[in-house]
Amino acid sequence: MTCYDCVLEDRTGTPAIGVCARCGLAACQNHARVLTSLISQVNGMGLSTGPVPARRFVCTACHTAETAY
Ligand SMILES: [Zn+2]
Numbered sequence: 001m002t003c004y005d006c007v008l009e010d011r012t013g014t015p016a017i018g019v020c021a022r023c024g025l026a027a028c029q030n031h032a033r034v035l036t037s038l039i040s041q042v043n044g045m046g047l048s049t050g051p052v053p054a055r056r057f058v059c060t061a062c063h064t065a066e067t068a069y
């Protein structure tokens, strides 16, 4: 797969390292952010958060949109 943002910028076929968790487009290392997020689930009376953070891969466009507000 080819990075979508690289295709838009200079039309070169940079190989993508992953697929954005939000928009589903492929992105390379320069056009993506790997975030960590805690997994929480309803547990009895409330919400419990797991001890191990999960990994989340998002492209820069979605990362900017998520942190813009
Ligand atoms: Zn790229």
Ligand SMILES: [Zn+2]
Pocket: 020, 021, 022, 023, 024, 025, 058, 059, 060, 061, 062, 063
């Ligand atoms: Zn995205």
